[in-house]
Amino acid sequence: MSQKRIVKFEIYRYDPDKDERPYMQKLEVELQPTDKMLLDAIVRIKNDVDDSISIRRSCREGVCGSDAMNINGKNGLACTTNLNELTEPIVLRPLPGLPVVRDLIVDMTHFFNQYHSIKPFLIND
């Protein structure tokens, strides 16, 4: 792990505050030996390359589900996706089928409205 590890990315970008339309941003990041998962690489990008990329993330261990995104065409969690399993360039897009709030953040309102509509609670009267 002593040699430099430079990884190529293509990331979906869209900020309604300033972008007329979405675009794909190409970038490279030098990873550290401790960067193992895709989320580690995204945090590294935000730290060293471009901190304006917006994502959701929290538990970083696959329990909370915040960092769901489309990774090389497949939906998954960035925090439990090992970088070794991904071919370059790593293409990141927001989850498909949902309106984009910004970058990799989608509007989940409709999703949760549907969840609420099924009365997701024990009715035990």
Place this chain on the structure above:
Amino acid sequence: MAAVISSLPRRRFDVVVVGAGGAGMRCSLQLAEAGLSVAVLSKVFPTRSHTVAAQGGVSAALGNMSEDDWYWHMYDTVKGSDWLGDQDAIEFMCREAPHAVYELEHFGMPFDRNPDGTIYQRPFGGHTANFGEKPVQRACAAADRTGHAMLHTLYQRNVAARTQFFVEWMALDLLRNDDGDVLGVTALEMETGDIYILEGKKVVLATGGAGRIWAASTNAFINTGDGLGMAARAGIPLQDLEFWQFHPTGVAGAGVLITEGVRGEGGILLNKDGERFMERYAPTLKDLAPRDFVSRSMDQEIKEGRGCGDGSYVVLKLDHLGAETIMKRLPSIREIAIKFANVDPIKDPIPVVPTIHYQMGGIPTNIYGQVVTQVNGEPRIVNGLYAIGECAATSVHGANRLGTNSLLDLIVFGRSAGNHIVSEHPERQHSHQPIPQSAIDYSLDRVNRLESRTSGERAQDVGNKIRVAMQHHCGVFRTLELLQKGVEVIESLVPEVENIYFKDKSKVFNTARVEALELANMIEVARATTKSAANRTESRGAHALSDHPERDDENWLRHTLWFSEGSRLEYKPVTMKPMTVESFPPKARTF
């Protein structure tokens, strides 16, 4: 900015709850079901709160596996706390525990079951029968996803009760009047970047811990101590922040948590010689001694050259439990080990190191969750403000928390605070009190300074400096010299935090803005931790000084109170008198 200030949108509620983890949602449920209007703010969707990551169980002396008694649970908790826990609050929690757990069961929480249909309970660290005689199975478990099951159940009940959630909102500051009463909060709607005033006749802080001030932590990114920062800036003290729990089994390198439930199910810790070293340190409880004890033992093994691999970790062996038990009781642990440690625990042991996990200290409260400050040496309730869960110091955990007592803390005190607010509500039917403009200006000025800065320090860089400093100066074993240096380093970072700048000024879901605001909270917790620790010249619970290895009850059987202004320390007595039973006087802590 006057025009902007006067146009700040306002929303009014009976109660504003900040945080939608287990404590916040247990409280909001009690309030919503009583018919109060409740706003619950959360930086993340409620079911993504960090309670979701709790694994092993929630304690209650149900006695489903063998005889158990809430009084034994109380004894274990007092002893686990190294006598720094308040015995009235501990009695209250342990007595309420069975009821609180049955309530969750009736809410629909999917606990594991025994063949006779009762809730399955597993052994956990420091939980014993008959005052330390032998381990007892007290941890009520839903596989190794107990927090996940609890959080989803509570969210579902809140949906049924029509609690109003403000999802992806970050609270910024407490709004107090000249009498010190808390009247609401300022808050940022992350999606739009707009700032609101949320008025509440009561405000409940349920923001969790600040484990992210360390470099290696089991905690989620969101755990930045926001409620503690808000309290500290508003002149409210933070209690016992020198006490931080290192969980014995974080995955080496990754920091991801491996539940103590693994050892509860029979997993054991081994050094490089394959020796089950905990037998030497804790002959009775062995691997199930309390966490501070096990973490120190592991650190000792590593320091004395008996670490595995490159010498920096020990291993957690569980293959002898058999594939069936692992798949049934610990399925997520297996997944975590495969993903983050490249080992399948059905065959190979997991490399683990003690990793920062839990903040025992927090905002001082009584058993109703009411925040209690100290004025001229006398306790004084802060009207309108409550704190519950990890952000609070009630104090049931004292100097060291027992595993599974955190989930219990959430539901017992979330419920208790909710009931107290409901009981007081009729007397406070009057309208919301006016909020002084100066309180609003303070918060807005803070945000405006951050927004308008065109150069300065990067939040990531300053955050990394805090994390590196905390890791270096406040480890498993500490020395006074190291801690005093830590105070200097952290204080030297205060001007940097006040000079944070971010390039991207977009209003829409700007995570750089959120991280900059979080840093202002993290620095308060780091200041409180280093300062409180550097002043406590004894070893107690998780605060272990190599140069003062003994507990000193004569001088230090007392709680620390840290005030942000001037980084000032005061102290207050530990409540040794329980509510109804005999007190447990301090004694030597062996296992």
